[in-house]
Structure formats: C-alpha cells, structure tokens
Amino acid sequence: MDTYLKTNICGWGNYPCIESYILNEIDFSKSFIPRAYGKSYGDEAIYENVYDTTLLDFFINIDFEKEFIEVQSGITLDKILRFLLPKGYALPIVPGTALISVGGAISNDIHGKSSRGSFGDFVESFDIITPSGEYKCSKHENPELFYGAMGGMGLLGIITKAKLHIVKGSKYIKQHIIKTNKLSNTMELLKKYDKDFEFSVVWIDAFTEKSVLMFGDYANYETLPLDLKLSFRAFNEKNTINIPMFAPNFIINDMDMKAYNMRYFHKMKDGDSYVDYFEYFFPLDSVKNWNRLYGKRGFLQYQFVGKEEAVYEIFDIIKSYKIYPYLVVLKRLKSAKDRVFSFVKEGFTLAMDFPVNDRVLNMLNKFDEIIQKYNCLIYMAKDARVSKDVFWNIYKEQINNLMFLKAKYDKEFKLKSNMFERLFMR
Ligand SMILES: Cc1cc2nc3c(=O)[nH]c(=O)nc-3n(C[C@H](O)[C@H](O)[C@H](O)COP(=O)(O)OP(=O)(O)OC[C@H]3O[C@@H](n4cnc5c(N)ncnc54)[C@H](O)[C@@H]3O)c2cc1C
Numbered sequence: 001m002d003t004y005l006k007t008n009i010c011g012w013g014n015y016p017c018i019e020s021y022i023l024n025e026i027d028f029s030k031s032f033i034p035r036a037y038g039k040s041y042g043d044e045a046i047y048e049n050v051y052d053t054t055l056l057d058f059f060i061n062i063d064f065e066k067e068f069i070e071v072q073s074g075i076t077l078d079k080i081l082r083f084l085l086p087k088g089y090a091l092p093i094v095p096g097t098a099l100i101s102v103g104g105a106i107s108n109d110i111h112g113k114s115s116r117g118s119f120g121d122f123v124e125s126f127d128i129i130t131p132s133g134e135y136k137c138s139k140h141e142n143p144e145l146f147y148g149a150m151g152g153m154g155l156l157g158i159i160t161k162a163k164l165h166i167v168k169g170s171k172y173i174k175q176h177i178i179k180t181n182k183l184s185n186t187m188e189l190l191k192k193y194d195k196d197f198e199f200s201v202v203w204i205d206a207f208t209e210k211s212v213l214m215f216g217d218y219a220n221y222e223t224l225p226l227d228l229k230l231s232f233r234a235f236n237e238k239n240t241i242n243i244p245m246f247a248p249n250f251i252i253n254d255m256d257m258k259a260y261n262m263r264y265f266h267k268m269k270d271g272d273s274y275v276d277y278f279e280y281f282f283p284l285d286s287v288k289n290w291n292r293l294y295g296k297r298g299f300l301q302y303q304f305v306g307k308e309e310a311v312y313e314i315f316d317i318i319k320s321y322k323i324y325p326y327l328v329v330l331k332r333l334k335s336a337k338d339r340v341f342s343f344v345k346e347g348f349t350l351a352m353d354f355p356v357n358d359r360v361l362n363m364l365n366k367f368d369e370i371i372q373k374y375n376c377l378i379y380m381a382k383d384a385r386v387s388k389d390v391f392w393n394i395y396k397e398q399i400n401n402l403m404f405l406k407a408k409y410d411k412e413f414k415l416k417s418n419m420f421e422r423l424f425m426r
Helices: 075-085 100-106 143-149 183-196 226-230 254-267 277-281 290-294 308-321 359-374 390-411 418-425
Strands: 005-010 019-025 034-036 049-052 059-063 067-073 123-130 132-136 158-165 172-180 197-204 212-220 273-274 299-306 330-333 347-355
Touching: 005 143, 005 273, 049 172, 075 100, 075 277, 100 158, 123 143, 123 299, 132 143, 143 390, 172 183, 172 277, 183 212, 183 308, 183 330, 273 277, 299 308, 308 359, 347 359, 359 390, 390 418
Parallel strands: 019 049, 034 049
Antiparallel strands: 005 019, 059 067, 067 158, 123 132, 123 158, 172 212, 172 273, 197 212, 197 330, 299 347, 330 347
C-alpha cells in the first residue's frame, strides 16, 4: 500500500470524510470503488481504497454526421460541452454541474432539466473492466451488464470508455420565466407547461414558497440578437469565485438566506430572455468549492422522486420543524426503462440542502416516513444517512437484481464503497 498516496476524501457535502488510498491502477488484489470528481454528495464514491478515473480524460472519436462522440470515462462533461457547443452540438442530458465525469454520469444514470430522459438513454455503448473480465456493452452486446452498470454506482466494474449520442444544440437558451407565490400554483404551472419546453426547472424559496419556474429551449442561431450571434462561436471564460477555505459553521444563516432569496426572486423577471448555456444549466459552477460555505460539519442533500402529495407533505414537515433548506430545486422526471437499479422514475423530484446537525437528521427521518408512504425513491447519489431498513424497503427489488449481477461479475466483492457496506450488506 505504501506505493499509493493516502489522503482525506469526502463526498461533495463534506459528510462523511475518510482517509483513503488513491489507486492509480486497477488492482483487484484489494477492494476499492472507482471515483472520479467526487461530486456525489455522500459515501457512494468513498472507500478505504479508491481508483482515480480522472486520468482517463481523452477524446477518442467524434462523428457529427452520425451524431456520436467517443470518450474516455474520466473526461468531464464541461470539457465535452466546450468542444461541442461552439459547433452547434450538445449532450442531451446534463445535471446541475458540468464538473462531473462521463463514468459518474453513467453510474448514477444522472438526470437533468431535459424532458428527453436520463443520461443512460443516450449511451450507445461502453467498455467495462469487472473482476470477472473485460466486456463491451450495449443494448445488443452484454445487455444485462449494460443496464446493470448504468445506475450501478461503480459496484460492477470500471467503465473505461463510452460512445455517447450528441444532439443539435446551441450556446444560448431561450428562457421563459414564470414567478409564483404559492407551492400549489407552482406545481400546477409546472404540470401545465413542462411539456411545451425541452428544459424545465423550478427554484423555490422554502421560507416563503415563492418560486421561479424556468423553462427553456435551445435558441435558434437565426433568431438571436446580433451581439449574441457575434459571440456564438467564442467562449468567454467566466470569472469564477473561489471559496478558499471552510467557512465557520455559522456563516450561512436563515436571515442571510431570506435576504438572498428575496433579492434573487426580484432579480428574475417574468417572460422571455436569452441566457448563456452554462448560466442556465450550471449556475453553481461559477462559485468554486461552494460546498465549503456550510462549514466543516458539512451538509446533506435530500432528494426524492415520486407523488405530488409527497412534495406537499414534506413542505408541511419543514414548516413544523422551522428548518428551512437553503437550496430547493423541483423538476419532473420520466421513468427510465430496462435499468437494473435507477432512481429515475415518473414523478416530481425535489432536492433540498441542509447543514448536518441532530435536528436536521431527526427531520430527515420524518421525510423518510413520507417517502415510504408514497412509494417514492431517494437519490443515492445524494445520500449519506438513510437507514438500511428504509433503503431496502424502497429499493428492495432493484437491490436484489443488482446483487444478482454482483454475484456474477464480482462474486468476491472487490468493488465496494462505504455506501455499499452501510446499506447493501444484510
Ligand atoms: C452542484 C451539483 C449539482 C448536481 N446536479 C445533479 C442533477 O441535476 N442530476 C443528477 O442526476 N445528479 C446531480 N448531481 C450529482 C452528480 O451528477 C452525480 O453524483 C455524479 O455521478 C457525479 O459524478 P462524478 O464524476 O463526480 O463521480 P463520483 O462522485 O466520483 O462517483 C459517482 C459514482 O460513479 C461511480 N463511478 C465514477 N466513475 C466511474 C467509472 N469510470 N466506472 C464506474 N463507476 C464510476 C462511482 O463509483 C460512484 O458510485 C449534482 C452534483 C452537484 C455537486
């Protein structure tokens, strides 16, 4: 082990953190988990040994005519988009940050603001190294491993390269904003309009329930105002702010957030406007290390998908506890087909950030009761705290199916994460 670097690694929420050996080669003599940029919030990409995929960051091939790109798995979506967008192409599905890898996007079958589906729907094929051998996977070749590793959280093997579909896109988004003052209006308007647009997302001020619904479509070059036409092929490097160190635990408080939310709500204007692609999809990427604002104790994101009733009842709990999440994002998802393990199912998905403390943990246990009552799913890419009982109750069939594949491709459990040990092992 001495040949490998030992360092402190965390989930994006800085909770939990552990000392870990960083492997720079795939070495099945030990148990490890693949890890890319660690943008999953909890303990999914951490273990006593992690294999660092970020060196696998090359483009392999691009075919604009057939609309495919082939890349190594550690390349970031950011790097791919900066190459594609000036040429009028894009990735069909992107999450709330571009600073994740293709391997991470496949392994969580990530979703975004797009109504087209989830990331896996646009993966043509990938190569994967499992403890039982190397495989080429697509829906025609080794399909069970293809649909198993897609959403499989790195537990079946290391994806080394992937062929992805690309789509015609644009560096600008034509955005349509509607503001509301009440959660029920927000839900109604989201249901009414999200089918009319390719992209939709809602920002909610949890203190007041005021919301900003942000719909969007790729802006057509011909209809752009002249100044945007002139900058269409150029990329202005955006100034990013960096949070250089952990803030003291008390730096963000309810009063600041109320004021911030009020300013944000007033700044956003109803109606149409053109927005830069990166601003529309990845507003948080302009603040480097923003996760440090929550201080060293870290923060948790609670994200679930399911019935409308669950959204209202979760808000009731928030009001009764008077613990208001500082970031709340609402979207609607469509079911992902054929996956072995996936969060992506039909329904509303609500994501909320909370600082880690005992009262919050207590409230999140109440959320779990609602989630189980309405057969919702919790997003494991964001989780660091759900109990084994709740996890098995909501994902039972999917866990058994993933474990069946594990017995076939990794029977000695060489691929393990802290999350795997916390939740999967009975
Ligand atoms: C600001 C922010 C916004 C986000 N918004 C969204 C969103 O809108 N929608 C959404 O779905 N998610 C969202 N996420 C979560 C994020 O997209 C996922 O957690 C993503 O998987 C992280 O990718 P990563 O490359 O950092 O992988 P890591 O976090 O390092 O790893 C994630 C998982 O992928 C596995 N993995 C990584 N690389 C490989 C590989 N090559 N082969 C096999 N397994 C691998 C790991 O073992 C682990 O299980 C957001 C995260 C942040 C920080």
